[in-house]
Amino acid sequence: MTRGLTIALDGMGGDHGPATVIGGADIASVRHPDVRFLIFGDEAQMRPLLNEHPRVAAVSEIVHTEVSIAMDDKPSQALRRGRKTSSMWLAIDAVKTGRAQAAVSAGNTGALMAMAKVILKTMPNVERPALAAMWPTARGESIVLDLGATIGPDALQLVQFAVMGEAYARVIFGLEHPTVGLLNIGEEEVKGTEQVKDAAQMLRDAKLPMRFHGFVEGDDISKGTVDVVVTDGYTGNIALKTAEGTVRLIVEFLRAAMASSILSRIGYLFAQGAFRALSKKLDPRASNGALFLGLNGLVVKSHGGTDGLGYAAAIDVAIDVASADLLKKIVTDLDALKNIELAGGGRKNSISEESEAAIS
Amino acid sequence: MTRGLTIALDGMGGDHGPATVIGGADIASVRHPDVRFLIFGDEAQMRPLLNEHPRVAAVSEIVHTEVSIAMDDKPSQALRRGRKTSSMWLAIDAVKTGRAQAAVSAGNTGALMAMAKVILKTMPNVERPALAAMWPTARGESIVLDLGATIGPDALQLVQFAVMGEAYARVIFGLEHPTVGLLNIGEEEVKGTEQVKDAAQMLRDAKLPMRFHGFVEGDDISKGTVDVVVTDGYTGNIALKTAEGTVRLIVEFLRAAMASSILSRIGYLFAQGAFRALSKKLDPRASNGALFLGLNGLVVKSHGGTDGLGYAAAIDVAIDVASADLLKKIVTDLDALKNIELAGGGRKNSISEESEAAIS
Numbered sequence: 016m017t018r019g020l021t022i023a024l025d026g027m028g029g030d031h032g033p034a035t036v037i038g039g040a041d042i043a044s045v046r047h048p049d050v051r052f053l054i055f056g057d058e059a060q061m062r063p064l065l066n067e068h069p070r071v072a073a074v075s076e077i078v079h080t081e082v083s084i085a086m087d088d089k090p091s092q093a094l095r096r097g098r099k100t101s102s103m104w105l106a107i108d109a110v111k112t113g114r115a116q117a118a119v120s121a122g123n124t125g126a127l128m129a130m131a132k133v134i135l136k137t138m139p140n141v142e143r144p145a146l147a148a149m150w151p152t153a154r155g156e157s158i159v160l161d162l163g164a165t166i167g168p169d170a171l172q173l174v175q176f177a178v179m180g181e182a183y184a185r186v187i188f189g190l191e192h193p194t195v196g197l198l199n200i201g202e203e204e205v206k207g208t209e210q211v212k213d214a215a216q217m218l219r220d221a222k223l224p225m226r227f228h229g230f231v232e233g234d235d236i237s238k239g240t241v242d243v244v245v246t247d248g249y250t251g252n253i254a255l256k257t258a259e260g261t262v263r264l265i266v267e268f269l270r271a272a273m274a275s276s277i278l279s280r281i282g283y284l285f286a287q288g289a290f291r292a293l294s295k296k297l298d299p300r301a302s303n304g305a306l307f308l309g310l311n312g313l314v315v316k317s318h319g320g321t322d323g324l325g326y327a328a329a330i331d332v333a334i335d336v337a338s339a340d341l342l343k344k345i346v347t348d349l350d351a352l353k354n355i356e357l358a359g360g361g362r363k364n365s366i367s368e369e370s371e372a373a374i375s
Numbered sequence: 376m377t378r379g380l381t382i383a384l385d386g387m388g389g390d391h392g393p394a395t396v397i398g399g400a401d402i403a404s405v406r407h408p409d410v411r412f413l414i415f416g417d418e419a420q421m422r423p424l425l426n427e428h429p430r431v432a433a434v435s436e437i438v439h440t441e442v443s444i445a446m447d448d449k450p451s452q453a454l455r456r457g458r459k460t461s462s463m464w465l466a467i468d469a470v471k472t473g474r475a476q477a478a479v480s481a482g483n484t485g486a487l488m489a490m491a492k493v494i495l496k497t498m499p500n501v502e503r504p505a506l507a508a509m510w511p512t513a514r515g516e517s518i519v520l521d522l523g524a525t526i527g528p529d530a531l532q533l534v535q536f537a538v539m540g541e542a543y544a545r546v547i548f549g550l551e552h553p554t555v556g557l558l559n560i561g562e563e564e565v566k567g568t569e570q571v572k573d574a575a576q577m578l579r580d581a582k583l584p585m586r587f588h589g590f591v592e593g594d595d596i597s598k599g600t601v602d603v604v605v606t607d608g609y610t611g612n613i614a615l616k617t618a619e620g621t622v623r624l625i626v627e628f629l630r631a632a633m634a635s636s637i638l639s640r641i642g643y644l645f646a647q648g649a650f651r652a653l654s655k656k657l658d659p660r661a662s663n664g665a666l667f668l669g670l671n672g673l674v675v676k677s678h679g680g681t682d683g684l685g686y687a688a689a690i691d692v693a694i695d696v697a698s699a700d701l702l703k704k705i706v707t708d709l710d711a712l713k714n715i716e717l718a719g720g721g722r723k724n725s726i727s728e729e730s731e732a733a734i735s
Contacts, residue, residue, distance in 0.1 A: 089565075153624055163560050166568055200523055200612040205449075208526055208609055233616025237624040249568055250610050252560040254617040256593025261621040264513055264597040268656050269629070272649040282646025289632040289639035296628050 017049045017338050022330060023106040023115035026056025027083035028122025030320045033057070035121065037064040039317075039326025040071045046327075047334055048074075053115050055080050055102035080105060086123050086319055093126035094133065103127060107134045110312040116337035117313035119304075119329050127316055128164055128307065135312040138342075140349040143168055144309035145176045146248070146316065147183055148255070149302040152239030158184050159236060159244045162305060163252035170213030171352075173197065173245055177218060178348045179308040180243040181225050186339040187332070192224075193242035196231035198250060206230070210247070223351055262297055304329030306336060308345070313337055377409045377698050382690060383466040383475035386416025387443035388482025390680045393417070395481065397424040399677075399686025400431045406687075407694055408434075413475050415440050415462035440465060444486045446679055453486035454493065463487060467494045470672040476697035477673035479664075479689050487676055488524055488667065495672040498702075500709040503528055504669035505536045506608070506676065507543055508615070509662040512599030518544050519596060519604045522665060523612035530573030531712075533557065533605055537578060538708045539668040540603040541585050546699040547692070552584075553602035556591035558610060566590070570607070583711055622657055664689030666696060668705070673697055 026036050033056055040052050051074045054061065058079040065072040082101040084093045097104050103122050109115040111134050120127050128144070137144060147160035160180045165172065177195050184193035197215050199207040204215070207230070218227045228241045233254060236244050246254070273283040273290075283290065295301070299318070303325040307314045313336050317329035386396045393416055400412050411434045414421065418439040425432040442461040444453045457464050463482050469475040471494050480487050488504070497504060507520035520540045525532065537555050544553035557575050559567040564575070567590070578587045588601045593614060596604050606614070633643040633650075643650065655661070659678070663685040667674045673696050677689035 089563075151624075153627060166560070198613060200526070200609055203449075233613040233618075234620030234623070236617055237620040246613075249560055250613055253558060253593040253606075253610055254613055257596055257614040258593075258617050258621045260594030260597040261618045262625065263594070264511075265622065265625050265657065267513060268653055272653040272656075273646060275649050275652065279646040279649035282642040282644070282649065284642070285645060286633060286639040286642025289635050289642065292635065293628055293632040296632075297625065 017047050017334055020049065020334060020337055021051045021053055021115045022333050022337070023109040023118040024052055024054045024330075025103045025106040025118065025120035025122055026054045026061055027080070027102040028120040028127075028319070029317065029326075030086065030121075031322070033060045033064055035321065035323055035326050037061065037068050037071055038323030039330055040075070041068040042323055042327035043330040043334070044070045044074060046331065050334055051075065053078065053106075053109055055105045055109075056083070057081070078105060084122050084126050088123055088126055090125040090129035093123065094129055097126070097130070104130055104134070107131050107312070107314055110314065111135055117315060117333035119315045119317060119326075119333050121317035121319050121321065121326060121329070123319070124163070124316055127314065131307055131310055131312070131314045135310040135314070137309055138311055138346060138349065140352055141175050141179070141309040143172050143175075144307050145179060146305050147180055147308050148305035150236055150244070150255075150258075151296070151302055152237050154239030156188070156302060157236065157239055157242055157244055158187070159246070159251060159255065160308065161246065161248040161251050162255055163248045164307065165248045167249065168210065168247050170210050170217060173210060173214035173247065174217050174221070174352065175309065175349065177214070177225070177227070177243070177245045178223070178352060179345050180245055182341060182344045182348050183306065183308060183336070184242045186341050186344065187335055188242060190242060192226050194226045194228045195243040195245060196228040196235065196241035198236075198244055198246035198254070199230035199232065201232065202230050214245075221352070259299070266297065300325030300328060302328070304332035306332060311342070313342065377407050377694055380409065380694060380697055381411045381413055381475045382693050382697070383469035383478040384412055384414045384690075385463045385466040385478065385480035385482055386414045386421055387440070387462040388480040388487075388679070389677065389686075390446065390481075391682070393421045393424055395681065395683055395686050397421065397428050397431055398683025399690055400435065401428040402683055402687035403690040403694070404430045404434060406691065410434065410694055411436070413438065413466075413469055415465045415469075416443070417441070438465060444482050446483050448483060448486055450485040450489035453483065454489055457486070457490070464490055464494070467491050467672070467674055470674065471495055477675060477693035479675045479677060479686075479693050481677035481679050481681065481686060481689070483679070484523070484676055487674065491667055491670055491672070491674045495670040495674070497669055498671055498706060498709065500712055501535050501539070501669040503532050504667050505539060506665050507540055507668050508665035510596055510604070510615075510618075511656070511662055512597050514599030516548070516662060517596065517599055517602055517604055518547070519606070519611060519615065520668065521606065521608040521611050522615055523608040524667065525608045527609065528570065528607050530570050530577060533570060533574035533607065534577050534581070534712065535669065535709065537574070537585070537587070537603070537605045538583070538712060539705050540605055542701060542704045542708050543666065543668060543696070544602045546701050546704065547695055548602060550602060552586050554586045554588045555603040555605060556588040556595065556601035558596075558604055558606035558614070559590035559592065561592065562590045574605075581712070619659070626657065660685035660688060662688070664692035666692060671702070673702065
């Protein structure tokens with residue numbers, strides 16, 4: 016159901032600005048000709064690009080903005096400077112006012128998170144948002160969350176991430192009962208931080224309609240052991256960047272190996288098709304687009320350095336979650352959590368300040 | 376200075392038991408003919424292996440033990456069952472009594488950590504031990520610690536890890552001034568948990584003779600941005616296993632790509648030498664051997680599933696640190712920390728129980 020759907024785009028976000036945004040919208044338009052775009056940004060920069068991409072021009076409304084958030088603006092700076100005037104703010108605001116069903120930005124993550132929280136506010140029964148992304152695995156893809164929105168969540172907040180991630184997996188993978196695991200340093204119940212141990216206990220006790228697998232370890236992520244991997248924003252962010260760094264290192268090793276002798280160069284020529292297929296499999300653009308969960312509106316973060324192809328993947332995520340009405344599903348699912356708040360014992364809210372600090 | 380050095384080996388540890396241990400000692404003996412071994416284990420199993428490896432037999436003393444720790448024994452079980460009788464206990468005890476200068480075990484990590492703590496005790500000025508391992512990078516290798524010995528260390532404990540890791544890097548890399556970074560989710564000072572922010576502040580203020588780089592992110596590990604990456608055991612363990620899983624996934628993708636067509640198979644044949652070199656670069660056996668730091672004695676943990684070649688690498692680590700007198704260097708360096716305890720403000724020791732639980 017993409018008919019009547021409008022996606023708001025922050026035209027100025029990302030390392031390459033409007034060119035990537037309009038180029039990405041063009042690719043997405045081919046796949047979803049019914050979807051309309053509401054693009055916020057500097058009209059003088061965007062108009063020539065729209066002339067080059069008439070398909071985008073035909074389905075887009077442009078809203079001129081003077082202010083754009085820099086990639087290195089601190090969230091507090093961005094909020095001060097960009098409030099009600101920046102392309103980023105206005106794209107999110109369009110979701111709040113209902114002019115768009117989801118927003119996409121390739122802008123600075125901290126600023127986007129801060130603005131989205133201020134404009135959209137957290138959902139009922141959610142205290143902290145989470146950033147959820149796709150992770151390529153041996154079985155296809157899994158969702159991993161949180162990747163950096165919340166530092167130091169307590170057990171109940173981890174349980175909320177699990178519920179939101181599960182709903183997201185149902186929508187994006189089309190699974191009726193996705194499996195959910197909690198990231199830990201071992202599968203035994205006695206291992207790990209108090210938060211993950213308590214969260215596991217809650218998920219076991221809560222009798223939610225969820226296939227909770229228990230703990231998973233770091234190497235289970237790429238094995239695809241579960242469809243949804245739940246962790247805190249600190250660990251999730253470090254795990255994601257560690258994996259990205261590992262991929263880059265191996266690709267570098269592989270390149271050096273293939274260039275190391277005449278024989279290997281000849282081998283490379285023969286196997287070129289296979290290397291192209293491999294490089295497509297490892298292409299981070301295919302899984303671009305991380306979704307903020309737990310807010311009263313859908314906001315997708317595109318990688319800042321991506322190109323049109325990657326940006327189109329982020330738009331696809333926005334379209335998929337908006338057309339499946341993910342927010343309503345999450346609100347319903349979270350409602351079942353009301354009763355487990357007590358089961359979890361004392362809340363540990365001492366980390367709230369810390370979480371705030373992470374985005375300031 | 377390997378002359379007169381004796382390394383204690385837990386002959387029964389690991390998935391493949393004595394065969395790997397004796398095989399590994401054989402390989403290590405070629406590289407270090409001066410080093411002697413004190414091997415604890417079931418004599419009936421070890422004697423035929425020693426007959427096959429006369430080079431090891433010539434430099435080894437065998438101590439017969441009846442009890443061996445199983446790979447799935449819980450640390451508490453291992454301590455009960457294996458106290459003063461098991462090959463693992465006795466190997467560590469040989470370090471305490473001075474019969475050996477370091478111990479190596481491929482046995483169960485939790486049990487080894489628990490026994491090493493009970494037998495050797497933590498050093499003065501150290502509250503929690505750390506497990507430090509080599510991580511292959513674009514620039515060679517870096518040390519990453521802690522990989523799972525301490526869950527939820529406070530800021531001062533992270534600082535202690537930094538000091539111990541730096542001393543280890545001087546010894547094992549032969550660097551005069553290795554660089555040290557704290558693993559975090561961004562390079563800005565405002566990001567991350569309270570513990571890493573406080574630890575960074577302490578390291579900046581302490582005026583230690585250390586090249587403290589500041590924060591590093593997950594992808595900096597494999598870039599080799601710093602020689603020593605400091606983190607807590609929960610995050611470090613997850614980062615390590617995530618990277619290992621990523622390597623396995625890409626190797627699987629690569630294999631499938633090379634087998635995907637006749638052309639790619641031909642290409643593979645031409646480039647076989649290059650693939651062999653690559654697979655050597657990615658071979659986890661080369662960087663096998665994680666060192667427990669912060670105890671009054673040297674204990675090296677070998678991967679449980681490794682073979683003789685990997686086990687020999689773990690023995691090499693033990694020989695390198697024992698011959699360089701790493702422990703004395705660490706004691707001296709930690710002494711400089713006495714004054715920063717106050718600078719760090721209030722201690723956060725509420726996580727102590729959690730840390731204990733991690734190994735029980």
